[in-house]
Amino acid sequence: MPMSTSQRVSSLIAAAALSLLLAAASVAQDYPSRPIKMIVPFGAGGPTDIFTRLLAEELRKALGEPLVMENRPGAGTIIGTDAAAKSPPDGYTLLMMSATQTTTETLVPNKSYKLLRDFVPVASLLNSELVMVVHPSVPANTVEEFIALAKAKPGALNYASSGVGSNYHMAGELFKTLTATDILHVPYKGSTGARNDIISGQIEMMFDSVPSMAPMIQAGRVKALGTTGKVRSAILPGVPTLSEAGVPGYEATIWIGLMAPAGTPQPIVTRLNAEINKILTRADVRQQWEKQGATAMAMSPDEFGAYVQSEIDKWAKVIKANGIKPE
Secondary structure (H helix, E strand, O other): OOOHHHHHHHHHHHHHHHHHHHHHHHHHHOOOOOOOOEEOOOOOHHHHHHHHHHHHHHHHHOOOOOOOEEEEHHHHHHHHHHHHHHHOOOEEEEEEEHHHHHHHHHOOOOOOOHHHHHEEEEEEEEEEEEEEEEEEOOOOHHHHHHHHHHHHHOOOEEEEOOOOOOHHHHHHHHHHHHHOOEEEEOOOHHHHHHHHHHHHHOOEEEEHHHHHHHHHHHHHOEEEEEHHHOOOOOOOOOOOOOOOOOOOOOOEEEEEEEEOOOOOOOOHHHHHHHHHHHHHHHHHHHHHHHHOOOOOOOOHHHHHHHHHHHEEEEEEEEHHOOOOOOO
């Protein structure tokens, strides 16, 4: 019996769908066939760069092709992120995504890209808490004592950061917002100057990475009041979280993940996510990162996309509440 017109149309649709499925499977199976470029919008040698290189080596082993790191720092991550957004969506360019880019999303609204419009989430990698420290001369040994001191002297205390819009700056502004305190922000061009000045006593408080501050804390050159994660730091287990210490709901972590230009084939995204999550569940990788103060953070692409959106929303509120403008 000859097929009716509707049957022929249905048959053609089914054939086309099957063809697309087979093509998608082939894309994932053949990928990658050449080196993958990973754009890092930070300079070489920093903590984010180091962790990304560790992951790149593990992915090379899993995928059979090298991941070529391309550091493109500048303009608060905009230069590197913009370059990634303009790259072909073929799976051979990935962007190292960090918490900093979610603050830039609000601080610089007129840039050429939007994170969740021009990129697709691939995988989350890790997060790392910060530590709130004060100079030993500051008459406060707990977070609650520091809050009381700040409220008794509005605008008299200061805190340092590595620059406007940095993770450390946002951690300080979130602290001010949740505690209703007035503390002067002193931005530096990088963390080195800020660390030197809190040790010398020119700066009274700052938020910094746990691995960077742990030796100074142990030597008594600064006092640790609290850490910024949901749970205590494995490196500083005796230091309470800020949430425990008197600032309920406080959380501000450094985190990194991977995104790809919008339009990257879904089978490639799925393959990358699966390979990365395998790496993140390995005990040796988790232990290696924990020694550096980081915790593996495995998510699906959709979960990571939702997390990025929640971070954009969170920091937008802090930026607007405190009237923060880019330098």
